[in-house]
Structure formats: structure tokens, C-alpha cells
């Protein structure tokens with residue numbers, strides 16, 4: 001890892017400033033786990049536990065206002081119900097298609113790591129290529145294809161991505177909801193949705209889910225040493241799969257419909273991850289083994 005070079009560059013200084021500002025404003029010295037809430041997931045963190053602090057993200061260094069007008073991006077510090085662990089909830093993200101650069105896209109993730117988080121839960125709304133996934137279906141991300149042509153890493157920084165999405169964390173999510181499927185998420189640069197031909201290409205090269213986020217963030221998380229759990233909410237069938245046109249209204253409706261299910265999934269998964277210890281995957285894996293056969 002090239003932390004010695006990376007940590008002296010401007011984006012990393014901004015990250016340290018952001019983490020210090022969050023600690024100061026929230027009174028929470030360090031966090032154990034962080035979550036990024038994507039399209040359709042806005043209310044999904046409401047069952048996690050007690051919110052002990054919240055603020056507009058733009059009050060913290062490096063966080064940009066959300067691209068969608070009338071939408072305020074909030075940061076929250078939550079005490080996880082049942083375990084007392086500290087969760088940092090990032091209520092909005094900066095997308096690659098905003099053109100602010102990759103450092104802006106991954107600022108929240110790097111800040112989460114700098115607040116002490118060991119585990120990151122990335123959520124998103126996306127298009128599904130498998131027609132059996134009706135809009136409103138949550139799917140675990142097993143692996144990814146970064147099709148943006150960009151990366152948050154600079155220099156000879158050869159981060160291993162073999163287990164980019166931590167298997168032990170997926171296992172815990174499946175114990176919470178045994179009906180969860182897994183898929184490969186492909187990040188396009190956006191902001192257009194794909195053409196039907198692009199969706200066919202995605203399918204041929206091994207993708208099951210198409211979206212405009214998450215992959216770059218997962219890479220930055222891995223560089224920062226975080227364990228990553230990714231959950232996509234299929235809010236629409238990808239272009240050309242159903243023959244219907246894509247609509248933003250459909251996306252919103254799928255999110256509303258899936259709300260109760262994904263809220264319970266998120267809360268119970270986070271509770272189990274943090275129950276084992278400090279939120280690291282080794283503890284999570286141990287707890288998954290310990291409960292094996294008992295509940296799932």
C-alpha cells in the first residue's frame with residue numbers, strides 16, 4: 001500500500017479534515033461501520049437505532065450538495081440497537097457523472113474509514129438484467145465490473161480485489177434473508193441509462209446488475225482496508241429486458257414498495273455484523289459460523 005504517498009496528497013488531507021469535523025460535531029470519537037444509502041434506500045436506515053447526531057453533509061469538508069434538486073444529503077451518527085456500535089450513515093453520494101472527479105466520488109467512503117469504520121455497507125438502486133428480479137428485489141453484490149474507465153487509485157498501488165465484497169458479510173446478510181440472490185454489478189459512467197445493446201454486452205461479459213455508482217467506492221474502500229458489503233435494489237429491469245421504457249417514477253415506486261423489507265434487512269444485518277465485536281469481518285465471520293444452522 002502506498003499510504004505514504006497517498007496520505008500527503010490533497011484529497012486525503014480533505015478526508016482527515018472531514019473525519020475530524022464529524023468527530024467534533026457529533027461528539028462520537030470513532031465509528032465502527034458506515035453505510036451509503038443509494039436510490040430507493042433513503043428510509044432504509046431508520047430501523048438501525050437511535051440517531052445521536054445529524055447534519056447536512058455540506059457542513060463537513062469535501063461533501064458536495066446532491067445533484068438532485070430539492071434533495072438534502074444528510075450525515076447521521078447512529079447508535080446501533082442491541083449492540084451499541086456506532087454507525088455513520090452517508091445519506092447521499094456524489095456520482096461519477098457529476099463530473100467533479102473520482103476523489104469527490106469516494107470522499108465519503110474515505111472519510112468513513114478515517115472515522116475508524118472497519119466495515120462499509122454500500123447500497124444502490126440499479127437495473128436488473130435477470131427478468132426474474134422484479135422491481136423492488138434486493139440483490140447482494142458478489143463481484144463487480146468497473147466500466148467507468150476511471151479509478152480512485154493513483155500510482156503503483158496494486159490493490160487485490162479478489163474478495164472485493166467480503167464473503168463473510170454476504171453470508172451474514174443471507175442468514176438474515178435466505179431468499180437473497182447474488183449478482184455481478186457493472187458500473188457505467190452514466191448519466192444516461194444503457195442502450196439495449198449495452199445491456200446485452202453487460203450480460204455477455206458476466207454482469208447481472210447495471211448502475212452508475214458503487215464500483216469506484218468499493219475500490220476506494222478496499223484501498224482503505226474496509227470490508228465491504230454491497231446490496232443493490234433492482235428498481236427497474238435494464239433497458240430492453242422488458243420492452244418498456246425506463247422511468248424515474250418506476251424507480252421511486254420500487255423503492256417505496258421495498259421499503260419495509262430492505263429496512264429490516266439492513267438493520268438486522270448491521271446488528272449481526274456489529275454484535276460480534278468491533279465490526280471487522282473476522283468477527284463477523286466468526287459470528288456467522290457460531291449461528292450457523294441455528295437461524296438460517
Ligand code: 8IG
Nearest residue numbers: 125126127210211212235251
Ligand atoms: I435506479 O437501469 C437505476 N440506476 N446504469 N441503469 C443504470 N443505472 C441505473 C439504472 C439502470 N436504474
